[in-house]
Amino acid sequence: MENTSHLWSYLPIVAMAVIALGFVVTTMVATHYLGPRRKSAVKDDPFECGIEVKGNARTPFSIKYFLVAILFVLFDVEVIFMYPWAVNFKSLGLFGLLEMFSFMALMIVGLIYIIRRGALKWE
Amino acid sequence: MLTEYAFWFLTFVAIFSAMGMILSKNPVYSVLSLIVTFFAIAGHYFLLNAQFLAAVHIIVYAGAIMVLFLYVIMMLNLNKVDEEKRSIWSKAAAAASFGILLLVVSAAIGHGHAQSELQSVADTSAIGTTETLGLSLYKEFLIPFEISSVLFLAAMVGAVYLSKKEQYN
Numbered sequence: 001m002e003n004t005s006h007l008w009s010y011l012p013i014v015a016m017a018v019i020a021l022g023f024v025v026t027t028m029v030a031t032h033y034l035g036p037r038r039k040s041a042v043k044d045d046p047f048e049c050g051i052e053v054k055g056n057a058r059t060p061f062s063i064k065y066f067l068v069a070i071l072f073v074l075f076d077v078e079v080i081f082m083y084p085w086a087v088n089f090k091s092l093g094l095f096g097l098l099e100m101f102s103f104m105a106l107m108i109v110g111l112i113y114i115i116r117r118g119a120l121k122w123e
Numbered sequence: 124m125l126t127e128y129a130f131w132f133l134t135f136v137a138i139f140s141a142m143g144m145i146l147s148k149n150p151v152y153s154v155l156s157l158i159v160t161f162f163a164i165a166g167h168y169f170l171l172n173a174q175f176l177a178a179v180h181i182i183v184y185a186g187a188i189m190v191l192f193l194y195v196i197m198m199l200n201l202n203k204v205d206e207e208k209r210s211i212w213s214k215a216a217a218a219a220s221f222g223i224l225l226l227v228v229s230a231a232i233g234h235g236h237a238q239s240e241l242q243s244v245a246d247t248s249a250i251g252t253t254e255t256l257g258l259s260l261y262k263e264f265l266i267p268f269e270i271s272s273v274l275f276l277a278a279m280v281g282a283v284y285l286s287k288k289e290q291y292n
Contacts, residue, residue, distance in 0.1 A: 007125050010169060058200040063286045066194050070282045073187040074275050080179050081268070084257025096261050099269070106272040110279035119283040 067119055078107050130170055137163035150201045154192050161185045173251035 045053045085092065085100050092099075114120060137160055144156035161184045168177035249255050260268060 006172070007129065007170070056202070058197055058202065061197065066191075066198075067282060067286050069187070069190050069194055071279065073183070073191065074278055074282075076187050077183060078275065080182060081271075084175065084253050084260055087253045088257040088261070091258065092261055099261055099265060103269060103272045106276050110276045114279060114283055117283050117287070119286070 064119075064122065071114065071120075074110075075107070078104070126170060129166070133163045133166040133170070137167070149203050150196045151193070154189060154196065157192075158185050158189055161189075171251070175251060175253045175256050 081103065082100065085096060088096070140156045140159035140163065144153045144160060147153045147156060161180065165177040165180045165185075168174075168180060
């Protein structure tokens with residue numbers, strides 16, 4: 001079957017995933033069984049680099065974090081549109097370049113609007 | 124044969140992680156199970172020779188959209204939920220009705236697929252690659268691509284507008 005011949009080329013990726021996952025699982029399991037069992041209220045708190053823990057993670061937070069996440073999604077999809085264009089850069093020629101420039105021009109207008117409105121300002 | 128093993132492995136991972144997402148009481152555990160489901164579905168896309176779609180699936184879904192899910196969980200203050208007690212009859216009724224719906228939908232899709240003729244393409248091995256998809260996207264589907272940039276602009280403006288504080292004059 002011709003269909004399986006291209007699957008073997010993914011073997012390095014699968015091997016890397018197996019090794020990464022296997023390392024994490026092995027170290028977590030091994031330390032769980034090798035170390036002594038000590039539980040206390042202080043040791044079970046989430047680790048915050050030494051700062052005292054105040055409440056659970058559901059306290060109200062500033063909207064700017066959420067805004068950064070949403071804008072990241074939009075610009076991430078813009079970069080994804082650029083991947084097939086970059087692969088075919090030569091065969092799409094000058095017209096392809098102008099197409100992508102017009103696409104990016106609109107996204108840059110959006111970016112200018114965002115910056116001028118101060119949405120990314122980190123007081 | 125490798126295709127079959129990969130298919131069955133990915134199917135089991137997808138189904139079990141999807142069930143873990145539904146049945147978990149902790150919403151963050153549900154999000155982690157959903158990420159595993161997305162990786163399994165991306166593996167299915169690889170098997171179907173849609174490599175670019177698999178990579179985009181992982182980047183956008185497991186990378187960006189799951190972050191938004193977690194933000195929503197934080198905002199809505201969702202913790203470990205105490206499930207209200209429902210009778211066994213209401214659960215059975217829900218399972219039966221959605222099972223019938225699944226049967227009808229899969230019968231409709233299967234029936235439609237058998238009717239359509241298989242179009243013979245000259246070389247199907249390169250149909251899902253980034254190169255082929257790029258050539259098709261920027262030549263044949265140029266107008267939807269440009270219109271999508273307008274959609275992104277609208278999304279940016281909307282997101283910024285909805286998140287600004289109101290000015291009290």
